[in-house]
Amino acid sequence: MSRCDSIRRDLSAFVDGELSVSRRPRVARHLDQCAECTEYMRELLELGDHLRGASVEREAQYPAFDSLASSVISRARAESAMSWRARMTHACDDWHWAIVASGSLAATFVSTLLVSAILTFGPAPEREDSLSALMANLGAPQGMLFVCATPTGTNQDATLFQIENGQPAASRMTTALAEMVCRPVSEADVTGKLALAVTAASGHAVSLDTMHPAQRKYIEGLLTEIQRMRATQFPAVSRDLAVHEVRLVTGLAVVGKAL
Amino acid sequence: MAETTVVKPIRAIAWPATDTSDWALVQQCARGDELACAQLVTDHQRMVYTLALHLLGDAQEAMDLSQEVFLRVFRTLTQFRGQSTLRTWIYRIVVNQASNRQRWWRRRHRSQQVGLEDHVAHHGELTELRLFAAPERVLEQRETVDRVQAALAQLPFDQRAAIVLREIDGLSYDEIAEALGVAVGTVKSRLARARGSLRIVLART
Numbered sequence: 278m279s280r281c282d283s284i285r286r287d288l289s290a291f292v293d294g295e296l297s298v299s300r301r302p303r304v305a306r307h308l309d310q311c312a313e314c315t316e317y318m319r320e321l322l323e324l325g326d327h328l329r330g331a332s333v334e335r336e337a338q339y340p341a342f343d344s345l346a347s348s349v350i351s352r353a354r355a356e357s358a359m360s361w362r363a364r365m366t367h368a369c370d371d372w373h374w375a376i377v378a379s380g381s382l383a384a385t386f387v388s389t390l391l392v393s394a395i396l397t398f399g400p401a402p403e404r405e406d407s408l409s410a411l412m413a414n415l416g417a418p419q420g421m422l423f424v425c426a427t428p429t430g431t432n433q434d435a436t437l438f439q440i441e442n443g444q445p446a447a448s449r450m451t452t453a454l455a456e457m458v459c460r461p462v463s464e465a466d467v468t469g470k471l472a473l474a475v476t477a478a479s480g481h482a483v484s485l486d487t488m489h490p491a492q493r494k495y496i497e498g499l500l501t502e503i504q505r506m507r508a509t510q511f512p513a514v515s516r517d518l519a520v521h522e523v524r525l526v527t528g529l530a531v532v533g534k535a536l
Numbered sequence: 537m538a539e540t541t542v543v544k545p546i547r548a549i550a551w552p553a554t555d556t557s558d559w560a561l562v563q564q565c566a567r568g569d570e571l572a573c574a575q576l577v578t579d580h581q582r583m584v585y586t587l588a589l590h591l592l593g594d595a596q597e598a599m600d601l602s603q604e605v606f607l608r609v610f611r612t613l614t615q616f617r618g619q620s621t622l623r624t625w626i627y628r629i630v631v632n633q634a635s636n637r638q639r640w641w642r643r644r645h646r647s648q649q650v651g652l653e654d655h656v657a658h659h660g661e662l663t664e665l666r667l668f669a670a671p672e673r674v675l676e677q678r679e680t681v682d683r684v685q686a687a688l689a690q691l692p693f694d695q696r697a698a699i700v701l702r703e704i705d706g707l708s709y710d711e712i713a714e715a716l717g718v719a720v721g722t723v724k725s726r727l728a729r730a731r732g733s734l735r736i737v738l739a740r741t
């Protein structure tokens with residue numbers, strides 16, 4: 278790169294008086310010696326004159342600015358006054374947002390409807406051993422209902438009642454337990470029954486594992502009764518019944534809820 | 537030794553660049569005072585229109601752009617903190633709006649655009665340039681204006697903005713840098729390139 282090229286790069290800023298003070302003397306010294314660069318600088322200055330001259334000439338053709346301020350202000354006023362409406366119109370012009378809005382509304386409506394229908398017509402989530410399930414059983418019997426209660430005020434032991442709910446009377450083995458607790462029986466009676474139940478015709482004890490499930494249930498009932506007799510003491514205070522237990526017997530399976 | 541002493545401006549200390557009357561006017565406009573808004577437009581309309589006209593080259597476009605610029609000024613007036621002068625801040629809006637408009641225009645009309653070289657190849661030299669190429673002829677003022685405008689139109693937008701802000705609006709390099717949002721060094725090189733190109737175009741024989 279020649280010295281002139283390097284100087285000419287700075288010449289533009291030099292004629293504007295914007296060249297750094299440290300570089301000015303070098304350019305000035307070169308201009309004193311180089312006629313071509315001086316000519317170049319003259320052309321740059323002339324160029325500025327051309328541009329400014331053309332601009333001044335052009336100003337003569339400028340339109341009147343009378344209405345510019347008023348139209349800008351009225352547009353600004355309209356913009357601020359109509360901003361919400363303008364925004365809405367803009368949103369509707371661009372259907373994208375309208376579709377999104379109506380889609381989300383429809384989705385909300387449908388899901389609300391679905392949840393309401395499930396809550397109204399769907400199955401009630403209810404525990405089968407809940408009190409309301411037992412009460413419902415009285416209306417639509419699904420098994421035999423027994424109540425174990427103590428007649429307070431006497432020395433009687435707890436008594437088992439079968440509630441009349443449309444079901445046939447309890448089977449022999451089931452009622453054996455009920456009879457046993459309905460009548461005051463001694464522990465020896467129950468023990469005797471147990472001995473008979475677990476003894477085979479040959480005189481040997483029968484293993485629980487080989488027994489019929491119903492037979493086994495009967496024996497378990499007897500054992501429970503013996504245990505209950507030994508453990509429970511009932512105070513005799515009044516004639517009211519103190520209910521201890523409600524049992525729903527479906528076949529031989531017992532579901533119940535302690536009260 | 538005295539010759540080597542360099543005095544540099546201290547840039548770290550920044551005083552508010554906006555003078556008090558401008559600042560008061562801005563405050564009034566921001567409060568929604570319509571008289572003040574009208575005053576702001578009146579004070580700056582010629583300057584905005586001139587720059588718009590030189591950047592876009594079309595009177596109607598320049599007038600439309602001027603309206604857009606003032607609307608933009610009023611919309612964003614609350615963001616004006618007075619770091620630059622009000623004038624420089626408005627210049628910056630003009631340059632940005634003109635740049636957007638030109639980009640939009642170019643995208644829309646790209647298919648219809650014909651390069652300068654192609655035009656010259658098919659139709660011969662541009663009228664303005666032919667007229668300029670005859671120095672013995674006394675050019676009418678209107679032709680001079682068109683010739684300069686045609687030469688300006690051939691410059692890239694960034695260089696055109698820099699040269700107009702410098703030569704016609706008389707801004708300092710610092711102010712041009714502020715208005716264009718670039719460094720002072722960039723302004724310096726853009727101006728040098730713009731002048732080099734204009735000199736060649738206007739001197740073309």
